[in-house]
Each structure stands twice: as C-alpha cells, then as structure tokens.
Amino acid sequence: MKFTLSFLLVSTLSFSLQAETDNTQNLYGVTLNSYKVDSNRTYTGTTEKNYPFPIALVKNGITNFTDICNNDFKSWRKFTPSETDCKYHNEHLVETFVVEEKRNRYLIGKRIYNRGSSNYYELVQVKESQNLKNQKTITVQFNMLTDQEVKAFTSPKFSNDSAFDKSSTTFVLTEVSPYQTHLTYNYTAETDHWLLNKEVTVPQVFASISKSINNLLQTVEAESSYQKRKLASEN
Numbered sequence: 001m002k003f004t005l006s007f008l009l010v011s012t013l014s015f016s017l018q019a020e021t022d023n024t025q026n027l028y029g030v031t032l033n034s035y036k037v038d039s040n041r042t043y044t045g046t047t048e049k050n051y052p053f054p055i056a057l058v059k060n061g062i063t064n065f066t067d068i069c070n071n072d073f074k075s076w077r078k079f080t081p082s083e084t085d086c087k088y089h090n091e092h093l094v095e096t097f098v099v100e101e102k103r104n105r106y107l108i109g110k111r112i113y114n115r116g117s118s119n120y121y122e123l124v125q126v127k128e129s130q131n132l133k134n135q136k137t138i139t140v141q142f143n144m145l146t147d148q149e150v151k152a153f154t155s156p157k158f159s160n161d162s163a164f165d166k167s168s169t170t171f172v173l174t175e176v177s178p179y180q181t182h183l184t185y186n187y188t189a190e191t192d193h194w195l196l197n198k199e200v201t202v203p204q205v206f207a208s209i210s211k212s213i214n215n216l217l218q219t220v221e222a223e224s225s226y227q228k229r230k231l232a233s234e235n
Contacts, residue, residue, distance in 0.1 A: 023202050027210040034202050040165070041197045045187040045209045049217055053224040055175040057231075058183060059138050061223035062171055063124065065096045065108050068219060073113060079157065087226075088219040099154050107153050112162075119158040121145045136175040143168045163196055164189040183220075185213060 069086040079097040092114040100107040112118040167189040174182040
C-alpha cells in the first residue's frame with residue numbers, strides 16, 4: 001500500500017509539473033512543443049510532407065541557401081550583392097552567404113531582422129544512407145554555431161547574437177520512388193532569453209515557428225518544381 005500511495009503522489013506531482021511547463025499544439029500541420037527546465041526553455045516543431053519530385057531535387061531545394069531572403073532589405077546586405085533579387089521570400093532574412101562549401105558540408109552565415117538585428121553561423125551537413133526498408137535517405141542537418149565553434153572554420157565576420165542559445169534543424173528525405181520523396185522536418189531551439197522564456201510568450205513563438213516552417217517547405221517545393229521543369233526543358 002505504501003508503494004501504491006507513493007506512486008500516486010509522484011505521478012500526481014509529475015503531472016502537475018508537466019502541465020505547468022509542457023505545452024503542445026498542432027498549428028497548420030506543425031506539431032509544436034515547449035517545455036522549461038530551470039532557466040532554459042526549449043521549443044520544438046515537427047512536420048512531414050510528400051513531394052512528387054526525385055530526392056536529389058528536394059535536397060537541392062533545401063540547400064539553395066542564397067536564393068532566399070527579403071528583397072526589401074537589399075540595402076542592408078553586407079556580404080551578398082545588393083542588386084540581386086532572391087527567388088524566394090523570407091520575411092525576416094536579410095541575407096545568407098556561403099563561407100565554405102565541401103562535398104557534404106557547408107558553413108553559412110545568416111543575417112536576420114525581426115524587430116532587431118540578429119546574426120549567426122550554421123554548419124550544414126548532408127549524409128546519404130539507406131533505411132531498414134532499403135530506401136535511399138538523405139539527411140540535411142543544420143546546427144547553429146557558437147563564436148568559438150566558428151573560429152575552427154574561419155575568422156568570423158560577426159558574433160552570434162541570436163536570442164536562442166542553441167538551434168538545430170533536421171530534414172530527413174526518403175526516396176519512396178524515383179519521383180516521390182517523403183520529407184520529415186524537426187526543429188529544436190533552446191533559450192534563456194527573458195521574454196522568450198515566459199509562458200505567456202509561448203503562443204506567439206509557436207505561431208512564428210509554424211509560419212516559418214510552412215513558408216520554408218513551400219520554398220522547397222517551389223524550387224524542386226522549378227528544377228524539375230528545368231531538367232525537362234533540357235532533355
């Protein structure tokens with residue numbers, strides 16, 4: 001009886017703590033979660049999508065870094081040509097520039113404006129493998145770097161001043177058929193920012209994450225479609 005009572009007390013306490021700190025919502029097809037441990041809050045966003053395109057084209061649609069920005073911020077660019085028009089709109093992205101490109105790895109810099117400027121570097125790694133069904137898979141992993149981590153690759157042009165302490169994005173592409181690709185998307189970010197940490201702010205952050213993910217996946221679809229048409233016209 002003591003074990004049962006203790007178990008009930010612990011279960012009730014755990015549920016109460018979870019109810020206070022764990023938020024989950026599905027918004028426009030994106031499953032969102034947020035929880036707080038000590039002074040750090042974590043946000044996650046996950047979704048999946050099927051594309052009627054070959055896996056290589058979808059991968060290229062993810063790694064077309066410099067084709068995405070807000071053209072209204074042209075005059076704010078420092079590291080990319082100000083006269084270039086980005087093909088795809090991103091409301092808060094001033095510019096993305098590629099610092100280093102190797103066969104399966106990219107180092108990119110991003111400059112953001114969202115009620116204030118934000119700059120950071122990301123390491124992008126591309127890995128090919130097969131799943132348990134012997135289907136070809138491509139994983140594209142984005143990780144935000146600290147200033148010290150950037151110095152291992154290059155001399156930084158700016159310091160990381162993101163409101164998030166850590167962030168990572170993972171695309172997993174699965175070749176369902178030569179002309180069908182399944183995409184799963186996972187985003188995770190951690191912050192101790194005084195405002196993003198607050199419970200009252202979670203719904204606004206959820207809305208922003210959901211909108212950003214859906215806009216990004218629409219861009220991937222548009223670029224994959226463009227490349228498919230381009231290949232067809234060349235053949």
